[in-house]
């Protein structure tokens with residue numbers, strides 16, 4: 704795990720943008736795993752800037768989103784399909800047919816989950832997965848106690864996640880209770896991961912995920928088993944890490960700098 708601590712969210716988004724820029728330049732037909740929520744918004748803004756100002760083209764890129772609420776259609780303003788259209792897809796040249804978000808209205812949820820997994824396999828897997836982290840340690844919507852080898856499936860949101868996400872809805876009651884999410888195992892199969900976290904509110908869970916034991920109670924801690932993870936944090940999110948000075952030293956003295 705490479706822990707990168709930068710002064711601000713903007714710096715983190717810039718670095719993330721550069722890493723994705725490099726990947727897409729090297730492999731224009733790469734497969735990106737995408738996240739929603741507040742965390743990736745600054746990164747998506749940076750990708751849009753790179754598209755407009757630096758010729759970054761997504762025309763051959765394929766994408767898979769982590770999750771979607773069950774019961775919301777893609778044109779519902781709180782659905783994750785809608786979020787992706789607004790925050791990224793509508794502003795870059797990605798082919799919408801190559802973008803995948805689980806169908807929250809599928810009649811047969813199990814079949815939808817199996818076919819999502821199959822579609823990821825058919826394109827050769829996810830080259831780079833973007834992640835945020837929930838205050839309860841979830842990645843995707845893999846809530847505490849999720850199997851660390853789980854695949855795409857239906858999950859029930861915790862009360863904490865419902866509360867956290869109520870800010871996107873008119874009231875807490877409107878937050879769907881169920882979702883489809885890639886599993887922890889699906890995420891561990893990706894070739895590389897960029898996990899972002901910003902703000903003091905994420906500092907406790909970040910220290911558990913990075914420096915605590917691997918446990919299904921903190922699903923993000925499973926990333927300690929992934930061979931290629933960069934955790935990109937602003938100072939407040941990193942503030943409770945015991946080894947903060949070491950991580951800074953490693954980054955400052957990275958071989959490529």
Ligand code: F6R
Pocket residue numbers: 737738739740741742743769770834835836837838841842843844
């Ligand atoms: C979103 C997702 C979630 C979020 C997490 C953090 O697709 O899978 O794991 O990354 O809930 O959300 P924010 O960024 O809103 O704090």
